[in-house]
Amino acid sequence: MNTYETINDVLVHLFNEIWELEEKAIITEEYKDITNNDMHIIEAIGLGEGKTMSAIAKKMNVTAGTLTTSMNNLVKKGYALRRRSEKDRRVVYISLTEKGERAFHHHADFHTQMTDAVIRNLEKDELPVLMKTLNALSVFFRNYHEEI
Template sequence: MKDAYEVINHTLVSLINEIWELEEKAIITEEFKDLTNNDMHVIEAIGLGNGGNMSAIAKKLNITMGSLTTAMNSLVNKKYVERHRSEEDRRVVFVRLTAKGVRAYRHHEDYHRQMTQAILDKLDEKELPVLLKTLDALDEFFTGYSQKEFAQKKDA
């Protein structure tokens, strides 16, 4: 069992680091050289269409409003995002992607599609439920760990 633990642990740590590094190389092309990985994930959280309000996006990214405001200021200055205040409540700020932001979103989305398709191409129908169960367990761990960390920081 220890061998399986070591292999799984090593693979997970390597994958996390490699995905982060490779994603940056894949998505930060000449057209998007002014963006960081974090910028791309903010763009992804804003999404297509009418966008959303700042507090909902901060919650989705699990970051503070201050951190999101800093990121948004940068993305607005780079012309990927536009923001406007609510007519009903001037405290509420809405953001949405510009045409340039939509191109960045689509580029990032394509990278994720290729990554996911590469995995699906290697699996047969019997293997897919095992992968889904494994990914679900990882998601539960990260969600639970994140919530536990947030609660501990809040209590401190």
């Protein structure tokens, strides 16, 4: 296998492995009532005062309409709350409940472990190369998404 084929093979398998492993790691007994996608919505909501549906949808690269069904389920299951703005009643803010914040931290812990596992195996002079590579990959995905 040449270098190009090896890199392609690693990238394809890496994305699949991360998705599968992340789901196994974060959808534990405590969080069996939600999906991996729900966990990413919780991540997009984040901690703090709350965000609008459109802000969450933008962060996830989906429409607010697409997000609505999942958000309804997260509210119903006690992970998120809807709160109308006092200044403009048409605006609805979504925030996490205590249960949602626990799920957020649980998911963030997995990401921290994954990042730490990569960084601890690198020499100091290898980090800039990894950063350059990951940034190039990120730019590719952002540009590719915009072309669709």
